Amino acid sequence: MIYLVGDTHGTFDLDKVLDFFEIEVLLRDVSKEDYLIILGDVGVCWDGGEKDAWVLKKLRELPVTVLWLDGNHENFDLLREYPVTEWNGGKVQRIAPDVIHLMRGYVYYIEGKLFWVFGGGMSVDKIWRREGISWWKEEMPSYEEYDRGLDNLQKAEFQVDYILTHTAPRKVAEQLVDVMLPGEEALQYYLQDVAERTSFAGWYFGHWHMDKVVDEKFYGLMEEIVRLLEQ
Numbered sequence: 667m668i669y670l671v672g673d674t675h676g677t678f679d680l681d682k683v684l685d686f687f688e689i690e691v692l693l694r695d696v697s698k699e700d701y702l703i704i705l706g707d708v709g710v711c712w713d714g715g716e717k718d719a720w721v722l723k724k725l726r727e728l729p730v731t732v733l734w735l736d737g738n739h740e741n742f743d744l745l746r747e748y749p750v751t752e753w754n755g756g757k758v759q760r761i762a763p764d765v766i767h768l769m770r771g772y773v774y775y776i777e778g779k780l781f782w783v784f785g786g787g788m789s790v791d792k793i794w795r796r797e798g799i800s801w802w803k804e805e806m807p808s809y810e811e812y813d814r815g816l817d818n819l820q821k822a823e824f825q826v827d828y829i830l831t832h833t834a835p836r837k838v839a840e841q842l843v844d845v846m847l848p849g850e851e852a853l854q855y856y857l858q859d860v861a862e863r864t865s866f867a868g869w870y871f872g873h874w875h876m877d878k879v880v881d882e883k884f885y886g887l888m889e890e891i892v893r894l895l896e897q
């Protein structure tokens with residue numbers, strides 16, 4: 667089983683996950699063979715100290731293996747320190763054996779389905795943040811990552827089962843808010859291009875902090891935890 671949820675922001679928005687699995691283990695046979703995918707802003711690499719240790723402990727105590735993509739609220743200096751290894755067709759960084767970072771632009775084969783993953787996003791509050799302390803420019807993808815994403819999609823002949831991103835394609839984002847703040851255009855238009863060129867059954871994203879389905883196959887997640895195969 668694959669579960670999905672939106673941003674968890676350290677322990678700040680993690681209770682929804684803890685509460686969900688408290689019930690879920692009573693209803694289903696859930697194990698570390700199952701996955702919870704967090705769609706960015708996880709904050710398990712944040713202060714490099716006690717706070718991170720606590721978030722990691724909570725994630726590891728979940729009955730499932732955690733897969734996560736990066737959002738804009740991650741410490742990219744810390745994340746860079748983790749070795750990059752191969753996993754299920756793409757590259758990953760293992761924060762722990764059961765807490766695995768899915769990297770931008772790779773295609774992964776998980777439970778018989780193909781997933782194209784592309785994290786990153788812009789912090790709308792970055793003017794109140796400090797570079798290297800609470801904000802990192804790597805929150806937005808590099809040219810290398812954009813190229814890698816398209817190369818790997820091309821190798822998959824632009825056919826995957828699911829797409830997982832932190833932010834949303836431009837035309838989806840435009841349906842989420844009345845006023846679009848500037849700064850994330852490059853990423854949103856890139857994802858829009860991907861959406862138009864790729865065949866997929868469902869696209870899941872976080873970042874916008876709302877549970878909303880757009881155009882029937884774009885799923886914005888925040889509070890809700892969904893089971894992938896029931897969609």
Ligand SMILES: [Fe+2]
Pocket residue numbers: 673675707737739873875
């Ligand atoms: Fe967030």
Ligand SMILES: [Fe+2]
Pocket residue numbers: 673706707737738739787832872873874
């Ligand atoms: Fe975000």
